[in-house]
Amino acid sequence: MLMVITFFLSMILAFASFFMGKKARLFSIASAWLMAILVGIYIYMTFGGGYHGGIVSQYNFQIAPSIGISFTTGVTGFTGALIALSAVIILVSLMVVEKDSENSIYGLILSTEVGLFGLLISRNFLFFYIFWEVVLIPMYFLIIRFGGAKRDRVGLKFFVYTHIGSVFILLAFFTLYNYYYLSTGEFTLDMGTLMNTAFITGHIPVFWRDFMLFGFLIGFLVKLPSFPVHSWLPDTYQTAPYPGTIILAGGLSLMGGYGLFGILLPASGIFSSTLLYFLAFLGILSLVYFSFVAMFQKDIKRMMAFASAAAMGFVTISFAVGILEHSYTQVLELSGGMFQIIAHGFIMALIFASLYYIRRNTGSEMTYGLGGIYREAPLLSSFMLAGLFASLGLPGLAGFIGEFSIVVGVYQGITWWIFFIILGMIVTASYHVWVAQRALYGPYNEHLGHIRDINRKEFATLCGLLVLIFVLGVFPNLLDGLLTAYVGGLI
């Protein structure tokens, strides 16, 4: 019940923060802290005593049960971790709002939190879809009100692109809804009932099954994003204000990952092996392609956008190959994929937050515009460096755990294709190190003049994130236990 209360509270607080005037900043940060603490308490209370898979905190608010509409909530180990991630992301993104921004930005950021919480706790497709779209609207306004150059066009492109992806999800669950009615005479939009291998393979004709899968996959892969449907990504990341970029990297990828592992995984039996090989291929292609593209970016923000997309390539690979093979490594790689989503959210938050401070203090976010800023701002550079290392998968930090489990796991399934994954990892490592070397170290760019280091409050923000990343890297079992139990409950 605590989670549901937290969710409704977040709704009220987000709405209220639009009317706070000058106190909006203080109010919204306080609200985000409150949310984060409540979520923390909830997770400790629910999963602290051990979790053995399945859905907990199920509540049912009936609205129109005769036609299958009720606000049903439920949390799994995986969604619990994602809820915690989104609470942290929102908090960080509020910290990096520019001081003189218009007050409505705080309300918009809190509104995305409402959408994220809502879609993660909903176990009813209608409400899942509503909150899925609710995330997009504040994001759109964030971009067009507070974005950088070309924000009008980019905002529109972002919205239309992701909106088209979303409406396919709508078609997909309509198909399930309709066939459930035809086979049982009852209406339901309950995820657990509909996303059921036995029901889908038994009662839905092949064509409609493919139609449904196509709809879901388009919707989720756009958000992730994966290779052929990614073209909204670089411009949007670059143009969005930093708080928006953090939500894009953490929150929207989270939505795509939740779609794959939270919604499609329970019905893993419906995937044909051809489709899974194709998905794995897409994942590998994303990883390699985005890594190479990232290598040639001059703007660090844009480069990290591609790095984020490349990291999501791992998620697709682990999802596809994890379902494909039925061996002892299955749990390892599936939980590795989920770990990757969460670790990636924290890491990108750290990178973009540090990058924001670098940008604010030096006025530049280009690799060539910076140079040797360690001399002037050692603390800030160190945090940026830590973020970059975490992102390239340095052992001991969170990024390593996911990638390692995935690479170890998928070797069984795709054998020599692993070469391409390794290639992607090498390229990733090379441009990360190159950025660190060029922008943070090396000779100081004297044009920058004297630059300020971060103050105590900013240090606390970044340090908190780094501690999280470090703890997850050293004690992965804190999170992995939940994910393994979740996967174990499904297989």
Added chain:
Amino acid sequence: MIVNSFITELALNTGLSNLNYLYPLFLLGIVAFVILAIGIRIENPRLFASITAGALAIVFFWLYFLPGNPNLVMSGTTIYNRYGTYFAMIMILASLLVVFPAARRLSKKADIFYAILLFVNIGIIIASFSYNILVMFVSFEAVSIGTYIMAAFGKEKRHLEASLKYFFTSTIATAFTAFGASFFYISTGTFDLTAGLKVSSFQSMDIALLFLAVGFGFKMAIFPMHQWAIDTYDGAENSIAAYLSTGSKILAFVVILKIFLVGFSGDFEVVFYLFTILAIASMTYGNIAALSQDNLKRILAYSSVAQVGYLILVLAQVSYVGNTSSHAVTLAVATGMYYSVVYIFMKGGAFLTMNIVKKDKVEISDVTGLFRKSPAVAVSFSILLLALAGIPVTGGFFAKYNLFLALITGQLWWLAVIAILNSAISVFYYFRVILYMFKDPVGETDFNLSTSVRIPVIATAFITVGLGVAFQMVYLLMSVAPGLFG
């Protein structure tokens, strides 16, 4: 003796025993004449607006409290049931929506305007209950003639031009309708729509279908019979454009639903092909044409062509499924009913928002910086546009949601995909308007933000969201929807 039996027969034939169903119409007529009479002495638009609104509100509730069980009235040409009541009521709402905003711009001869609005409502009520082509034709013409005059109201010649264009094209459409109706009579031997149920496909029936579709398609502004609507909505006074694009359009929808789904139930294959093509063409053309427009009222006009495309998907779905008692058909018809009421508020509200710009020709750049001037109006207008684009939490989303659901339920997946892609295209031009509103103004922009302009915008936005929250309404309407088939 003879006289006595004549009266009995008259009573039977005219349904005098059911005269209570006609009292609301008498009330509207009497009030209209009273307004005309007062108008000789007094020129006070607000007074007339209040009287009109009062009369319409009374009739609104009166219709609701009339017995709901089906009853034949007026020699059996008219069936009073909950289905007809629903549409009559929402079209009265569409009139109520524009009563007060219209008063602002009417300094002269306001009495005539409001009397005509009431007469139009009489026609609307009869047409929404009627199941006889002839009665429908006559009542629909009563509405059309009223709206020709309404479109001409305003200070400038522009309004007159809009009205004339509307008048000429509409007259041609009337001729088509009359021609189609006569072919319907030749094929079935009656004007009664329910008789069509027993008739299988004739060639003359196909001619009737085509001509009636062209005739009523004109009135509903379905592509390719839409061009008058663009010019008329653009040229007419804002509140009248709001009325033309909601009230009279929904009436055309009601009539089309009845004629083609009840009258041509033996001919569903042709109805399906015709309306699928019309729907796809209308959606696609409306959306694509709106993309390249810079005139805000024309954007809204083209968007209403696209919205009509979504609405007539209901006909495509019902004629494809065929079995009029199935769940899929009931859902589709209920969706049409829900879509209509949402459409009235979102489209009417959007046209009424145009009043904030102190110009006759509203360019999209004229709303630049509206958010700075009045956040409430900008957010409300954004909500209306979001609803038109079908974004969640608004009524527009649930209208589209149920529409796509109905299409999938009817196994028309490809039509659902086309509709969804169209709905995604439409996001472009609706969001372009939102973009301009939230931009910071370049120079000093001058908006008319008086209370009488702000209230309708905020109220319609509120109702649109309210309809979205109360989306279970669709499932209540599913119990009423079978009333379409008599």
